[in-house]
Amino acid sequence: MKRISKLVSLLLIVVTIGCMFLPIATFHENAAGALGADIEKQQSKVDRAVEAKERHEKGGKDEATLQKDQEKIDKEQAKLDELIAQQETAASESSSGFKYSLLPSKLPAELELDMQVINAYKLYEANFDGFYNIAWAILILLALTFACEIIAGDRVVSKLYTVAAFLNLVAILLLCYEVLRLRAFPIKAPYSNADINPVITAIMLLAPIVVLSLNLRSVFNSKRSMIYVLCIFLCALSLLPFWIMIVNATRSSQQIQQGVSLLPSSYLGYNWQVLNSLNFDLMTGFRNSAIISFGSTILSVYFSALTAYGLTVYNFRGRKFAIAVVMGIIMIPGQVTATGFYIFMYQLGWVNSYLPLIIPSIAAASTVFFFMQYLQANFQVALVEAARIDGAGEFYAYNKIIMPIMVPAMATMGIMAVIGSWNNYLTPLMLLTNPNMKTLPMMVKELRGDIYRTEFGSIYLGLTMTALPLIIVYFAFSKYIIAGIAVGGVKE
Secondary structure (H helix, E strand, O other): OOHHHHHHHHHHHHHHHHHOOOOOEEEOEOHHHHOHHHHHHHHHHHHHHHHHHHHHHHOOOOHHHHHHHHHHHHHHHHHHHHHHHHHHHHHHOOOOOEEEOOOOOOOOOOOOEOHHHHHHHOOOOOOOHHHHHHHHHHHHHHHHHHHHHHHHOOOOOOHHHHHHHHHHHHHHHHHHHHHHHHHHOOEOOOEOOOEEOHHHHHHHHHHHHHHHHHHHHHOHHHHHHHHHHHHHHHHHHHHHHHHHHHHHOOOOHHHHHHOOOOOOOOOHHHHHHHHHHOOOOHHHHHHHHHHHHHHHHHHHHHHHHHHHHHHHHOOOOOHHHHHHHHHHHHOOOOOOOHHHHHHHHHHHOOOOOOHHHHHHHHOOHHHHHHHHHHHHHHOOHHHHHHHHHOOOOHHHHHHHHHHHHOHHHHHHHHHHHHHHHHOOOHHHHHHOOOHHHOOHHHHHHHOOOOOOOOOHHHHHHHHHHHHHHHHHHHHHHHHHHHHOOOOOOOOO
């Protein structure tokens, strides 16, 4: 790191630590808020008095009774007006309240959390120990960041700069948490919630961000390490739901309802027995889902690629109109045509058949559009012209020359088509009523049919078994997605 950047970074770290000792928040006296509960109670009394008078009027009471009711209303309304006036007076009076800084002090003892708000919204535990400990942890992280940059000395590149960048990043995240948490504390009247000082907060948050930016711009290793960590974090974040689903398949319903766990339990055998007792025929579901998903995927990928090839290679009259029709079909939601589709299949006699779930996949407009974009970027028409000169037919050129070029795109859309067809629930539900033809999503949905008790462990096990083939398909074809293909080599 350059000397100037290093000095600026050290100075900003010191500034950040200094801001932690400055008053970042103010808790104003909230006498007006303290009167709020009394005003609400008095307003309810006025409403009850008005309702009583209305009931007496409808009941035909005499004038004396109605006069007493009106006097009671006036009396309660006068008390309400007096409380409102006191609230307005209290709100107009300025008060400094309590000042608070992250370090080294704790929140004033006079401040209390509003437990009604916490219990209503299930916010967090009513203690500040973790909040204070995080503040001290931020101080330690910033101090370690400062020390790493000092120890690195005059070296332009050092692993200590990378360590400092990570420590600084963690400190930034914790600082953001501290500010948000401080603002979210529901303080009980007669004091208001924290009023955050925008200047000190902005300096305290922006200074370490600038330090991190200088580190990443000056040290290449830090930037590369940050990218690796970000990719690993995103990968773990994407895999976490699948892992939780697999773990829940080994837990009981009571354990699942208690909270999330990342460690497997010992109820896998029990959940499997529950599945069998609920007539969950796994092999039948696999067979039905496989016939539908793989059959529709093969037709969709092959004929969509053939259509995209024709629209890309051949320049015929009406080509632009055909492309416009494909784009228009993409814009029509499937739910709009669901009723008409069912009536059409019923008239054809294709209800309780796999045909309406497989054959319509030939006309996959979004897949055609994707293949068109891929061919326009990676295809040379000269390849087809050379094949024609050598005597190859159109289908031979497509099957032997074009399809190998489109393998990455076909693998990508094949995975998407398998996932979409495998997880499709609505269309099979409309068309299939034969129990022996139900797909896995339909079977899993029926696991929640027991109105007395829901076995969440068995449901998660069913979901895991449903998702397992999709995971296998993805890992089997993902290499074609990321590998790509070297196209070109044809000199025009």
